[in-house]
Amino acid sequence: MSHALSPTADELISLFPPGTRLDGDGSVVVGGCRLEEVAARFGTPVIVVAEHALRQRARDYLNAFRSRWPRADVAFASKSFPCTAVQRVMVQEGLHLDVAGGGEILTALKAGADPARLVLHGNAKTDEEVAMAVDRGVGLVVVDNFDDIDRLEHLVPAGRRQQCLVRVIPGVQAATHASQATGHARSKFGLLPEDARSAITRIERSAKLHMQGVHTHVGSQLLDVDQLAEAVAPIARLGTFETYDLGGGLGVRYTYAENAPTLDDYAEAMVAQARTLLPEGSRLIVEPGRSMVAHNACTVYRVTTIKRGEIVHVAVDGGMGDNLEVSLTGQRFEATLVSRVGGGDTVTVVGRHCESGDELIDGVSLSDPAVGDLLAVPVTGAYCYTMSNQYNGARRVPVVFVADGDARLVVRRDTWDDLVLRDVD
Numbered sequence: 001m002s003h004a005l006s007p008t009a010d011e012l013i014s015l016f017p018p019g020t021r022l023d024g025d026g027s028v029v030v031g032g033c034r035l036e037e038v039a040a041r042f043g044t045p046v047i048v049v050a051e052h053a054l055r056q057r058a059r060d061y062l063n064a065f066r067s068r069w070p071r072a073d074v075a076f077a078s079k080s081f082p083c084t085a086v087q088r089v090m091v092q093e094g095l096h097l098d099v100a101g102g103g104e105i106l107t108a109l110k111a112g113a114d115p116a117r118l119v120l121h122g123n124a125k126t127d128e129e130v131a132m133a134v135d136r137g138v139g140l141v142v143v144d145n146f147d148d149i150d151r152l153e154h155l156v157p158a159g160r161r162q163q164c165l166v167r168v169i170p171g172v173q174a175a176t177h178a179s180q181a182t183g184h185a186r187s188k189f190g191l192l193p194e195d196a197r198s199a200i201t202r203i204e205r206s207a208k209l210h211m212q213g214v215h216t217h218v219g220s221q222l223l224d225v226d227q228l229a230e231a232v233a234p235i236a237r238l239g240t241f242e243t244y245d246l247g248g249g250l251g252v253r254y255t256y257a258e259n260a261p262t263l264d265d266y267a268e269a270m271v272a273q274a275r276t277l278l279p280e281g282s283r284l285i286v287e288p289g290r291s292m293v294a295h296n297a298c299t300v301y302r303v304t305t306i307k308r309g310e311i312v313h314v315a316v317d318g319g320m321g322d323n324l325e326v327s328l329t330g331q332r333f334e335a336t337l338v339s340r341v342g343g344g345d346t347v348t349v350v351g352r353h354c355e356s357g358d359e360l361i362d363g364v365s366l367s368d369p370a371v372g373d374l375l376a377v378p379v380t381g382a383y384c385y386t387m388s389n390q391y392n393g394a395r396r397v398p399v400v401f402v403a404d405g406d407a408r409l410v411v412r413r414d415t416w417d418d419l420v421l422r423d424v425d
């Protein structure tokens, strides 16, 4: 309850995708589309993506790094919003794609990605996935362990060389939720520096592999750019390579109370470290996920019931089925009614799933909510679609792109039939 603030309409809008405004009657308009109309046409819950804002963010990312380090590439971390429409936007805007596992290789290729511009991650890649990467010509395979090297040695055909990065544990204790910290010494991702050195030596001696560079990733939702920049020194110490991949992890502003670094703050901090520690002319890669997509989408729900007990529970037609960030990382979100922005009393927004933990927002002010109202939760572009699921027979959430007043469906909602599609007996 202590969280609830009563934001002004401007503050509220500031969490929605750039270009969001209120219509004459006070209703929220994203990408030129009234959310009411999007909900009427496509149903709820629905994830609404502002396409122009997403494209602009991709261009801004590339520019923030290229203007400071000419050989910089941006690889979108597909896992933060793994649908072909989002991946296609990134490809069209000149980005590379970071993919984790075989499934994301397939969606990236379906989205039109050049396989040479894919970076494959994974701490537990299977034979099948490594074979897929080799067969499809994935540009960079990030070696996470010695078994990856064995698999590649076995699967890369004679006469070819697979370009590799070696993932290094940077030894940075990130100030973020434990499930989002990946750079500490006990992390399951990557190799400690001494082991990374052995892996590098093995790759350098291999006839089938090429030691292209080193990779690291500190964690996710980091709001301190200096902590992100701390990852550069540990990989710089491993030697001189063609490529240094600094991972992703930049945090975003989810709530009125929060501040997040700007893209320029981030690029400057990373490149400042690169200028002092990395060889001039080397290639830098960054792999943003959350900070690329989070702000460029919102989720629209319909209020199904309101229970006035010791506290007021406003229940909606979604929840853990379309947003696991709350239960997984404790992330706080904000919300507003679509047609009455700002003001009101503090309520708790809960989902429809059979878990007490299925609480979308603990304490948010809504202006006189009623059954049937539409509720919009901003900053749901990252990891919400990703982990959407069929818990309690939920039909997985659709994705709608909005731009210039047009709304188009890019991922449909599950049908009722989809719920039994895989039941073969």
Ligand SMILES: *Cc1c(COP(=O)(O)O)cnc(C)c1O
Residues within 6 Å of the ligand: 077, 079, 080, 098, 121, 217, 219, 220, 221, 247, 248, 249, 250, 287, 288, 289, 290, 291
């Ligand atoms: C998840 C992940 C990213 C993206 O992280 P964000 O916090 O979404 O920016 C980048 N690189 C790797 C290796 C990852 O696992």
